[in-house]
Amino acid sequence: MSPKGQTARLLVGFLLLTLASITFSTCGGTGGVDLAGGGVSGTGVSTGSITGFGSVVMNGVHYLTDSNVSPGFVTMKTFMGMDNSSMMDRDLFHVGMVVTIHHGPNDNNAQQIEYQNNLQGRIAAKNSGAENTVTILGQTIVVGDAAVFASLKLNEIAEVSGFVDSAGRIRASYIANVPCSMMMGMCTASEFEVKGFVSGLSSSGFRLGLLPGGIGTTVTVSYPQAMGAGLGNSMYVQIVTTDPEPVSGVITATRILQLSPRTVFPEKAMADLEGLVTAPPSGSGNVLSFAVEGKRVQTDGATQYVGGTAANIQHDVRLQVQGTENGGVLSAGKIIFR
Numbered sequence: 001m002s003p004k005g006q007t008a009r010l011l012v013g014f015l016l017l018t019l020a021s022i023t024f025s026t027c028g029g030t031g032g033v034d035l036a037g038g039g040v041s042g043t044g045v046s047t048g049s050i051t052g053f054g055s056v057v058m059n060g061v062h063y064l065t066d067s068n069v070s071p072g073f074v075t076m077k078t079f080m081g082m083d084n085s086s087m088m089d090r091d092l093f094h095v096g097m098v099v100t101i102h103h104g105p106n107d108n109n110a111q112q113i114e115y116q117n118n119l120q121g122r123i124a125a126k127n128s129g130a131e132n133t134v135t136i137l138g139q140t141i142v143v144g145d146a147a148v149f150a151s152l153k154l155n156e157i158a159e160v161s162g163f164v165d166s167a168g169r170i171r172a173s174y175i176a177n178v179p180c181s182m183m184m185g186m187c188t189a190s191e192f193e194v195k196g197f198v199s200g201l202s203s204s205g206f207r208l209g210l211l212p213g214g215i216g217t218t219v220t221v222s223y224p225q226a227m228g229a230g231l232g233n234s235m236y237v238q239i240v241t242t243d244p245e246p247v248s249g250v251i252t253a254t255r256i257l258q259l260s261p262r263t264v265f266p267e268k269a270m271a272d273l274e275g276l277v278t279a280p281p282s283g284s285g286n287v288l289s290f291a292v293e294g295k296r297v298q299t300d301g302a303t304q305y306v307g308g309t310a311a312n313i314q315h316d317v318r319l320q321v322q323g324t325e326n327g328g329v330l331s332a333g334k335i336i337f338r
Helices: 003-016 146-151
Strands: 045-053 056-058 061-063 076-079 098-103 110-115 119-127 133-136 139-142 157-164 170-178 192-199 205-209 218-222 236-241 250-259 270-284 287-292 295-298 304-306 318-326 329-337
Touching: 045 157, 056 098, 098 157, 133 157, 157 270, 192 218, 270 295
Parallel strands: 045 270, 076 110, 139 170, 218 250, 295 329, 304 329
Antiparallel strands: 045 056, 045 098, 056 061, 098 110, 119 133, 119 157, 119 192, 133 139, 157 170, 192 205, 192 236, 205 218, 236 250, 270 287, 270 318, 287 295, 318 329
């Protein structure tokens, strides 16, 4: 099946899950958002988890879509790389899904909303404890809601969207079982997919991890040599496989697609990034450098803090960073603790 055909099959299924999907909301923090003239501190690219609809609510901001922007306006909506602009927001997306919204430099009019999950595959293990986790395609997913965790079944197919923590695990903000009715009657799924960064590249394989540079949990991916043309370390890719779980720690890729991670922004773009701290601050005084989902963030004397201070920037603290992209580094104008 082609990548487009696979995506279409997944989308049809997920639309059937609208009423049955398992979601849990992410909570807003103590800080407000800047809506001077309808904007978010001048941000043009915002990424985080959906917390509601009307049109689409993320980080406390109502991003206007379609005719709410102006009569006849159509917001481009891409779901797993497929254009679904004709669909209503709440029919296509779900609370908890992590999306990227492109909007004007000084408004909250959504020009484009993009959604890519972290992975979709078979639940190979469930582990309860201080943190309830499931394992899918060699990746560890932390499920914070006990009721949601209890509802997940071994060997069933699940889709996951969430934030990556400092250990390279996914802290799910959205997770849903995929019953066979969602797979066009095929109760045994034939393909699965997982996304991440390439490290340790060789002519026949590499390590795939949710953080760049091979940090945290990784899984080995093997592939035919011809499939590796153009691959490079630090690339963000989607691995499609027929393996329901790693075999002796290895996933064999049937397709490899290069994607752009949500932490990459155009140079000089004003950006808004929600995520977990994956590397604590280094530096001194007001000039600090740390990482959110592997994205380097830098502060200075003009950086504002809402709901906390620089001392609160520690591993796995959830933040919203508003700033400007400069040479691959997000220069923080404001940091909001979530």
